[in-house]
Amino acid sequence: MTGKLTNAQIAWRAAQDIHDGAYVNLGIGFPEMVARFQPKGRQAIFHTENGILGFGEAPAPGQEDWDLINAGKKAVTLKPGTAFFHHADSFAMVRGGHLDVAILGAYQVAQTGDLANWSTGPKGVPAVGGAMDLVHGAKRVAVITDHVTKDGKPKLLDRCTLPLTGVACVTRVYTSLAVVDIVDGRFVLREKLPSLSFEELQSLTGAPLHLDGGVADLTCPEV
Amino acid sequence: MTGKLTNAQIAWRAAQDIHDGAYVNLGIGFPEMVARFQPKGRQAIFHTENGILGFGEAPAPGQEDWDLINAGKKAVTLKPGTAFFHHADSFAMVRGGHLDVAILGAYQVAQTGDLANWSTGPKGVPAVGGAMDLVHGAKRVAVITDHVTKDGKPKLLDRCTLPLTGVACVTRVYTSLAVVDIVDGRFVLREKLPSLSFEELQSLTGAPLHLDGGVADLTCPEV
């Protein structure tokens, strides 16, 4: 297998598709990184499930206020125009279709748009948080993920084998190797690393990759 | 027919049953009068559908602020501890069972607790407002009304003939002649004007009046 994008580069690529003025929810963990790469001249407005819209970046260490945190329980900051609201109003924003984009991590994504990202099975303590609401709320649900699991198995599949977070909800996947859209129950390849052949990418993908027009080069700066 | 209570006296009587600290909604029109007769030492907190809790009495003429009105569109005033909220929250208070008492007018009340107070039939323009919500929300729904219609027909009936506001919702009726509870689908007479015999009252009532213990004298001051 040839080179792949770092997590930061995947996050950078996803950030390029967020338009100016977009209302955005970033899943906890890796997806939070997308906020760092807002293109110049564009201002996204970030929503967090626990009741803040329009918050700013992390404070300097020691400057945290633990009543001002995001869904991942990390400290954030106020910005001019921030608003607070309660949890039912927060999920009215989510479920009511008011978010433009949600960007989430994934264990598995199926060509049908099904997503599995909350449970690796019956072992351990299950925890779901707001993921199941986000996948059925935001106008556009995108996933950022390594293209394969740590042991090299495909994460883009014909169908998910892990417990589902949502059915037919994901429309775009940004991976370490490619950008893949989900259209009418099929994976449509939009961009791939130039160093990687279509056949190589297909061999790392658990369902057929379709073409619809050309495939652009997936190129990211060092970030 | 012997004497009867004035509207103000009916309102006075209803006010005696409102406990200190009660959250109360008074229907528009005649029921609004109940607020005038709060017993000394008790403080009820009034709710209006259009999003105010804990408002005060009417302002002096010329002092009205038309953003500070009750459900009857009459001007009210602020008091220390007033709160504003939107219409969905206002009816969460109503429907969610948070009001202690709602006092409403009536065209007809049935021995089953059914209430008709919003429509006199298919003629004209129908209008319902918040009545249908109030009758299924408040912990106690009481009616104040003349005992009979303007042309002497009973308003307390075995069943309502006018379109219903709610089913099995009223538990007490304060009339110009009596105080009647509704218990297990029957009218139970609690108080009547001392000048009126049981038989006279029964003849003005469209369903049997039952006794359960004694009947107290209904006496009201001149108000």
Added chain:
Amino acid sequence: MDKRIENLAQAVADIPDGATVMIGGFGGSGAPIELIHALIDRYLATGSPRTLTVINNNAGNGHVGIAAMIEQGMVAKMVCSFPRSADPRVFTEKYLAGEIELELVPQGTLAERIRAGGAGIPAFYTPTGFGTDLAKGKPVAEFDGRSYVQERWLKADFALIKAETGDSLGNLTYRMAARNFAPIMAMAAARTIVQVSHAVAPGGIDPEAVVTPGIFVDAIVEVPNPAQEEDLNRANAHYPEVAA
């Protein structure tokens, strides 16, 4: 991002014929008179928009605001709880003549249907209206031994509302009981247009005091010293003005 719009005419320029429009206000309190009158101006100048469905608690009072929209013939249907007022003649006459449709909804159900529209809840159960004419034909269900009516969400193409202070991101506060339906209508409309008495920069509203977060707002137009419907009616105003 800046949601401010230059003037009232621009603010209402996109509302097409046949649109469903939620209009804030309970009686006169919260009524966005200037937005409504700008819409009437457009209709008188261009013949559009017409055959509107208007959602409001009432159906107009006197000859200004919603009553004036109805009087001009722009409204095909009203969805409301209480189409009565001090002077309801405009609606009453059209209704009795069969020239306007009425969907009568209990007030709390109206509010909850609008909130559901904004919150992505397609249907819910309420005790309100069970066993009455207003629940006829609606599904019913029993929960824990009590009977309930199933009600559907209510959404709109546009909401026209009045707020007290608005920043350029769309965060809003209201003035006293003028708040009423505005926050939930802002949630339930595809495009929410707000006249604010005071426009401020982001940061001009305490984040704790924001009632409607900007995500629910699409356009802000400043209208200092807005008219009160009640005052207009007490002065027997007509819109547009009747030539003397």
Added chain:
Amino acid sequence: MDKRIENLAQAVADIPDGATVMIGGFGGSGAPIELIHALIDRYLATGSPRTLTVINNNAGNGHVGIAAMIEQGMVAKMVCSFPRSADPRVFTEKYLAGEIELELVPQGTLAERIRAGGAGIPAFYTPTGFGTDLAKGKPVAEFDGRSYVQERWLKADFALIKAETGDSLGNLTYRMAARNFAPIMAMAAARTIVQVSHAVAPGGIDPEAVVTPGIFVDAIVEVPNPAQEEDLNRANAHYPEVAA
């Protein structure tokens, strides 16, 4: 009417064995630590309350607050969306040992079920969870061609919440994102008990700024300078304190 209670012990004195208790907070923000610890004190002194059902977004962190309740053995069941935290060992061990029950609810559904409980809506439909294990056995229905899950309201016997300022009528404001579940839990509980950092007289809160109107509140106890769960955990605190 005065809803103020003298002290924390009195505030939590009426919660019986087997009660369902909603507890505000999202992680540490908004967690009513002092009310929770007063309840633990009562349990340690009297053996009551026990076999509680606790509703909270999480299931405790470290050895204070809800984690300490669980550690002491007061909790029979958690209803939450995310029983993980920086240090979830207390819950995890009890759960894996089969000593505590878990009802896992998607976070938005949890919030909406609580709000429905407070608003008198016995059931509603949501797209959330459709087709997943968390919707198994729940009624489903189609509206406008899309599939939804029916969810039921969630109510509680008690709510324990933290607010910033409260007046003696029970009107409340919150501090930043500490608001989270508190306003809806206040609506959904038969008895809502609030620790406020600042108690004021009626009139001490701007009527426009009230977030929870007093009708949803039963008891207020002032706790100036409340502890932050996050700070306690960073100091590796245990409740009750472990003797050195």
